[in-house]
Amino acid sequence: MLSSLRVRLLLATAVIIALALIANAAVSYFTIQRHNDQQIARNLSDVAQGNGRTISAWVTSHAEMLEAMENSVRADHLDPVLKAMQASGSFLATYMAYQDTGETIFYDGWEPPADFDPRVRPWYEGAVAAGESIVTxxxxxxxxxxxxxxxxxxxxxNGQLAAVAGGDVAIDEVVSIVEAIAPTPSSFAFLVAADGTLIAHPDAELSLEPATRLSPQLDSAFLSNLKQASEPERMVLAERSRLLQSQPIAGTDWQLVVALDEREATAGLRAVLGSSALTLVLVVLGAVLVLGALLTLMFRRLQVVRDAMIDIASGDGDLTLRLPEVGRDEVAQIASAFNRFVSRIESVLITIREASESVTVAAGEIATGGQDLSRRTENAASSLQQSSASIEEITSTVEHTADSARHASELSQSASEVATRGGEVVGQVVSTMEEITASSERIGNIVKVMDGIAFQTNLLALNASVEAARAGEQGRGFAVVAGEVRQLATRSAEASREIRGLIDASGQKVASGTELVRRAGATMEELVAGVNRVAKVLGEISVAAGEQSDGIGQVNVAVAELDRMTQQNAALVEESTVAAEQLKEQADRLAEAVGGFKLSERNRSLPAVSRADNSSGTSAQQRALAELA
Known part of the structure; x- marks a missing residue:
C-alpha cells in the first residue's frame, strides 16, 4: 500500500497536519493549563480566605463579647451581666474566674465543688499565657x-492579672460552615488545630481525631508549612489527588484547609483536550478526504504516464503513443521527457528493424551463395581428383615411354654392331627397323597424349590462376604454384612438339633405310651412319622422356597439393555456410524481438545487395568449373 506515491503523499500530509494540530493543541493545552492552575489557585485561595474570615469573624465576635466584660470585673452584681452575655452571644455558659481568690462566678449561679480551682484549667492557663483571648x-x-x-x-x-472571663460556645455553626465548603462535588474542607487535631470535618466521626487519619503526611510540620505556603499543595486524600489550600483563623491556632479534587477541578481542561483530540481527528479525516480527491485529480495525468510506461514495458508497447504536454508543471515535464525518450527509442528500434531485415536478407543470400559455393567447390574437388588420377596415368605412360626409349637406344646400338658385322643380319635389321617404325608410331601416339595432357594442364593452371586471383591474399601461394605448373605444361608441350618432329624425321629415315634395305641393301656404312644417328636421336628422346617424367612428377605433386587445398577450402566453405545459417537465425530472432513493438511506418528500403555482382561471380565460378571439367 505504501508503494503508491499518492498514498505516501497523503499519509505524509496527514501526519504533518496531525503533528501541527497536536503541537497547536499542546501549546493551547499547556497555556490553558497554566491559566487554569492559576485560576484554580485563586479560586481555592478565595474560598479558603472567605470561609476563614467567616470563621475568624465568628471567633472574634464571641471573643469581643467576653472582652466587653472588662469593666464589669469588679461589679457587685455580676450575674446579670453574665446572663445577658450568655443570651446575646449564644454561649452555653459564661463565667468569671478571679486570680486572687480563685473564685468562679457562673451566669446561672451554679456553685462549683470546693476543690474546683479555675486557675489550673487549660482555658485559664492558656488565656494567661497568651495575654489575650484564646479559643480552646x-x-x-x-x-x-x-x-x-x-x-x-x-x-x-494596674498591670496585674485580675480575672479571666470564659464562655462555652457550641461550634455547630463553624462545623456547618466547614461542611458547606465544597468547590466541586468531591471537594471538601476541614478545620484543624496546630497540633493536628481535627476540629471540624464533613465526616463527624473524624472530629477530634488526628489529621494523620486522612493522610500520614498531615502532621503538625506539614500543617505549619501549609499555613505559610503561597501555592496549593498536592496530596492524595481518599485515594484521589487533592490540592490543599490553608487559611489561618485569626485569634486561634486553627487553620481552615480546603481540599480541592484535582480531577474535577481540571475537568474543563480535559474537556478542552478531548475536544482538541476530536477536532484533530475530524480535521485530519477531512484533510485526507479533500487532499485525496485533489491528489486523485493531480495524479490522473501521472497515472496516464505510468500506464503508458507499463504498456511499453509489457512487451506489447505501442511506441507510437505520445502523451499530451499540457501546462508547465512536473507532470508536463515528465510527459515531454517521456515523449522524447519514446521517440528516441522508436528511432533506434526502427533502425534496428531495418538493419535486422537487411541482415536477414543478406544472411539468406550469404547462406544460399555459401551452399552454391560449397557445391561447386565439391565439384571442383571431384574434378581435381579425377585430374590427379589422369596425371598419375600420364606419369605411368611417360615412364613407360622412357623405358621404351632406353630399350630402343639399346636396340639401335645392337643394330649398329650387327651392321658392322655384316649384311648377314640385313633381314634382321629390316625386321628391327619395322619394329622401330611401330615403336615410333607408338611414341608418336604417346607424344600426342602428352601434348593433350600439357594442353589440359595448361588449362588447369589457367583456371587455378583465376581462382587464386579471386581468393586474393590467401590464394597468392596457389597462384605461384599455378604459374609453375603452367610453365611445366608449356615446356612439356614444346618437348612433345620436338619429340613429334624427331619421331617424324626418324620415321622418314627408318622408312628410307627400310626402302634401301629392301632395294637390295645399301651400303653398310650408310646403314651404320643411319643407325648411329637413330641411336643418338633415341638417346636424346630418352633424356627428354626422363626430364618429362620428372616434370610430370612435379605436376603430380602440385596437383596433390592443389587437391589438399581444395579440400581445406571446401571445409572452410562449409564452416562459412554454418556461420551464415547462424547469422540468419540471429537476424530472425532480432526481427522477432523488434516485432514485439508497434513502430511508425517509415522508409523500409533494404541496403542494396548487388545480385548482379553475385550472379557474375557465380557465373565465373561455373565457367571455371566447366573449364576444369
Whole structure:
C-alpha cells in the first residue's frame, strides 16, 4: 500500500497536519493549563480566605463579647451581666474566674465543688499565657453532646492579672460552615488545630481525631508549612489527588484547609483536550478526504504516464503513443521527457528493424551463395581428383615411354654392331627397323597424349590462376604454384612438339633405310651412319622422356597439393555456410524481438545487395568449373 506515491503523499500530509494540530493543541493545552492552575489557585485561595474570615469573624465576635466584660470585673452584681452575655452571644455558659481568690462566678449561679480551682484549667492557663483571648480545642459537651469550645479573655488591673472571663460556645455553626465548603462535588474542607487535631470535618466521626487519619503526611510540620505556603499543595486524600489550600483563623491556632479534587477541578481542561483530540481527528479525516480527491485529480495525468510506461514495458508497447504536454508543471515535464525518450527509442528500434531485415536478407543470400559455393567447390574437388588420377596415368605412360626409349637406344646400338658385322643380319635389321617404325608410331601416339595432357594442364593452371586471383591474399601461394605448373605444361608441350618432329624425321629415315634395305641393301656404312644417328636421336628422346617424367612428377605433386587445398577450402566453405545459417537465425530472432513493438511506418528500403555482382561471380565460378571439367 505504501508503494503508491499518492498514498505516501497523503499519509505524509496527514501526519504533518496531525503533528501541527497536536503541537497547536499542546501549546493551547499547556497555556490553558497554566491559566487554569492559576485560576484554580485563586479560586481555592478565595474560598479558603472567605470561609476563614467567616470563621475568624465568628471567633472574634464571641471573643469581643467576653472582652466587653472588662469593666464589669469588679461589679457587685455580676450575674446579670453574665446572663445577658450568655443570651446575646449564644454561649452555653459564661463565667468569671478571679486570680486572687480563685473564685468562679457562673451566669446561672451554679456553685462549683470546693476543690474546683479555675486557675489550673487549660482555658485559664492558656488565656494567661497568651495575654489575650484564646479559643480552646473542642470537646464534647456532657449536656448537649455537641462539640463545644471555650473562649477565654484575661483582664488586668494596674498591670496585674485580675480575672479571666470564659464562655462555652457550641461550634455547630463553624462545623456547618466547614461542611458547606465544597468547590466541586468531591471537594471538601476541614478545620484543624496546630497540633493536628481535627476540629471540624464533613465526616463527624473524624472530629477530634488526628489529621494523620486522612493522610500520614498531615502532621503538625506539614500543617505549619501549609499555613505559610503561597501555592496549593498536592496530596492524595481518599485515594484521589487533592490540592490543599490553608487559611489561618485569626485569634486561634486553627487553620481552615480546603481540599480541592484535582480531577474535577481540571475537568474543563480535559474537556478542552478531548475536544482538541476530536477536532484533530475530524480535521485530519477531512484533510485526507479533500487532499485525496485533489491528489486523485493531480495524479490522473501521472497515472496516464505510468500506464503508458507499463504498456511499453509489457512487451506489447505501442511506441507510437505520445502523451499530451499540457501546462508547465512536473507532470508536463515528465510527459515531454517521456515523449522524447519514446521517440528516441522508436528511432533506434526502427533502425534496428531495418538493419535486422537487411541482415536477414543478406544472411539468406550469404547462406544460399555459401551452399552454391560449397557445391561447386565439391565439384571442383571431384574434378581435381579425377585430374590427379589422369596425371598419375600420364606419369605411368611417360615412364613407360622412357623405358621404351632406353630399350630402343639399346636396340639401335645392337643394330649398329650387327651392321658392322655384316649384311648377314640385313633381314634382321629390316625386321628391327619395322619394329622401330611401330615403336615410333607408338611414341608418336604417346607424344600426342602428352601434348593433350600439357594442353589440359595448361588449362588447369589457367583456371587455378583465376581462382587464386579471386581468393586474393590467401590464394597468392596457389597462384605461384599455378604459374609453375603452367610453365611445366608449356615446356612439356614444346618437348612433345620436338619429340613429334624427331619421331617424324626418324620415321622418314627408318622408312628410307627400310626402302634401301629392301632395294637390295645399301651400303653398310650408310646403314651404320643411319643407325648411329637413330641411336643418338633415341638417346636424346630418352633424356627428354626422363626430364618429362620428372616434370610430370612435379605436376603430380602440385596437383596433390592443389587437391589438399581444395579440400581445406571446401571445409572452410562449409564452416562459412554454418556461420551464415547462424547469422540468419540471429537476424530472425532480432526481427522477432523488434516485432514485439508497434513502430511508425517509415522508409523500409533494404541496403542494396548487388545480385548482379553475385550472379557474375557465380557465373565465373561455373565457367571455371566447366573449364576444369
Amino acid at each position: 480545642l473542642p470537646y464534647i459537651d456532657t449536656v448537649t453532646g455537641g462539640l463545644v469550645v471555650t473562649i477565654a479573655s484575661p483582664f488586668e488591673r
